[in-house]
Amino acid sequence: MSRVHVVAAVIRRPDGQVLLAQRAAHQHQGGLWEFPGGKVEAGEAVEAALARELREELGIEVLASRPLIRVSHDYPDKQVLLEVREVNRFTGEPHGAEGQPLAWVSPRDLAQYDFPEANKAIVAAARLPDQYLITPGDLESGQLLRGIRQAIANGIGLIQLRAPEGYDPKYRDIAVDAVGLCAGKAQLMLKGPLEWLGDFPAAGWHLTAAQLRKYAAKGRPFPTSRWLAASCHNAEELALAAQMGVDFVTLSPVQPTQTHPDATPLGWDEAQRLIAGSNHPVFVLGGVGPQAREQAWQIGAQGVAGIRAFWPEVE
Numbered sequence: 001m002s003r004v005h006v007v008a009a010v011i012r013r014p015d016g017q018v019l020l021a022q023r024a025a026h027q028h029q030g031g032l033w034e035f036p037g038g039k040v041e042a043g044e045a046v047e048a049a050l051a052r053e054l055r056e057e058l059g060i061e062v063l064a065s066r067p068l069i070r071v072s073h074d075y076p077d078k079q080v081l082l083e084v085r086e087v088n089r090f091t092g093e094p095h096g097a098e099g100q101p102l103a104w105v106s107p108r109d110l111a112q113y114d115f116p117e118a119n120k121a122i123v124a125a126a127r128l129p130d131q132y133l134i135t136p137g138d139l140e141s142g143q144l145l146r147g148i149r150q151a152i153a154n155g156i157g158l159i160q161l162r163a164p165e166g167y168d169p170k171y172r173d174i175a176v177d178a179v180g181l182c183a184g185k186a187q188l189m190l191k192g193p194l195e196w197l198g199d200f201p202a203a204g205w206h207l208t209a210a211q212l213r214k215y216a217a218k219g220r221p222f223p224t225s226r227w228l229a230a231s232c233h234n235a236e237e238l239a240l241a242a243q244m245g246v247d248f249v250t251l252s253p254v255q256p257t258q259t260h261p262d263a264t265p266l267g268w269d270e271a272q273r274l275i276a277g278s279n280h281p282v283f284v285l286g287g288v289g290p291q292a293r294e295q296a297w298q299i300g301a302q303g304v305a306g307i308r309a310f311w312p313e314v315e
Contacts, residue, residue, distance in 0.1 A: 003072070003079040007049045008037030010068055010126045011060075011087045011094070017104040018126055019094055020113060021057070033103070033113040035084065035122055046083050054090070059097050063089035067297050069125040071279050073118035084122050111225065124247045125281040129157040130293055130303030132250070132283045133310045137162050141174050143314065148178055150312040152186050160189040160206050160229075162307070172196070179203055189229055194221055201226075204247075209233060212240045220245035233266075238278045248281040250305050255287025258308075272299035 011019040020033045038053040040046060051062045065085040072081050096102050105113065107127045115123060133156045135144055148159060161178050163171050175190055179202050182188040189206040190196075194215065197205060204227030207215070212230050215221065220228060230241045232249045241249050251274060253265050265286065266274070275282050281302035288296070289309030296304050 003081050005040040006037060006080055006082050007040050007046050007053065008035040008082055008084045008122065009050055009054060009062075009065070009087045010035055010084060010122065011054075011058075011090065013104065017106055018110065019058075020103045020105055020110075021096065022101040022103075023116075024098075024100065031114075032116050034116060034119060035126075037084075040083070047085070050085055050087075054087070057097055057100070058092075058094040058102075060090045060092035060094050062087055063091060066294075067300060069121060069281055069302065070276065070300055071118055071121050073279070075117070080118055082118055082122065084125065121279050121281065125302055128248060128281055128302055130297075131156060131290060131310060132158045132160065132285075132303065132305035134160045134285075134305060134307045135162045136307055136311055141170070141177075144174060145177055145181060146314045147312055148181050150314050151310075152181065154312055156310070157186045158189070159186050160305075161191065163191045172199075175200060175203070187227060189227065197222060204228060206250075207231065207244075207246070209237050212237055212244065216240040216244040219243075235274055235277060238274060238280075241280060242278070246280065248283065248302065249278070250283045250285045251275065251301075252284070252305075253286025254284045257286045268295065268299060271301070275300040 019036065021036045022033050023031060036054060036057050037050065038057065040049040047065065050065060054060050054062055065087045068084045068086045070083050094102060110123045110127055133151055135148065139147065151159060159182060161175055171192065178188055179200060183202065187204060189204040190200055191206050191208065207230040209231050228246045229248050230244070230246045232238045232241055232251050238249065251271055253263050254268065254271050255265050271284055283303055283305035284296050284301045285305040288304045289306055290304065293304050
């Protein structure tokens with residue numbers, strides 16, 4: 001069975017809302033919602049296919065797009081490769097040129113819609129930002145909380161409260177304050193024993209590679225309404241993350257880092273190869289800063305993650 005090559009678009013208007021289309025009842029996965037797009041014809045470039053499909057389906061002209069995520073998925077009756085691009089600039093007013101219902105949806109509400117299984121990773125990618133801040137591990141609690149407050153004010157929407165020295169009561173105390181700071185403004189990801197999960201229902205959880213190895217076979221530890229992420233460093237750990245049903249991963253180290261000077265960096269080419277084999281949004285980490293965001297997009301990553309390069313200047 002040959003894999004059907006499809007291009008899809010996460011079309012985002014200035015207020016951040018994303019465009020969805022509903023599949024006709026007679027189509028494969030009929031009645032479900034999807035991100036607009038269609039088949040890439042033989043010999044057709046992906047960007048050209050995207051422009052053609054959106055012109056035919058929605059009556060718009062794409063002015064600019066960038067890679068978002070690639071997803072391979074096997075249905076019982078069909079194998080697909082979805083190449084997804086984010087479209088932020090277009091002309092024309094989208095309308096269902098083929099009679100399909102359309103809806104502009106806030107990213108946080110995307111999870112309430114029913115999508116084909118292959119679209120689940122795209123939903124995660126559409127909801128996630130392109131930067132992931134990891135807090136420094138050598139700051140006292142006051143400095144840490146001031147930095148988180150400033151990062152949120154600077155527009156950071158995804159923050160991991162790092163726990164480099166193990167999981168002690170101090171971390172839990174800071175986590176309580178950090179949850180309060182992030183409420184309604186940014187998604188906070190915590191780390192720690194899974195026994196703590198019930199104590200922080202508003203937070204997502206970022207698993208260590210060791211936790212992946214220990215718990216992957218047991219599957220996802222909580223419902224999909226809550227973010228689950230994992231730290232990965234190789235193909236084996238990416239496979240474990242898929243087995244556990246995580247929403248996104250970090251992949252590191254891409255470049256040499258001060259925090260892990262003995263770790264052998266993957267390099268951009270190997271990172272690209274590993275990302276191509278993963279169906280998750282991937283934040284590249286290690287020796288990268290905000291300036292590497294476009295390079296990350298070009299190798300298929302969701303964006304960039306980091307500590308010092310992303311940490312705001314605070315008094």
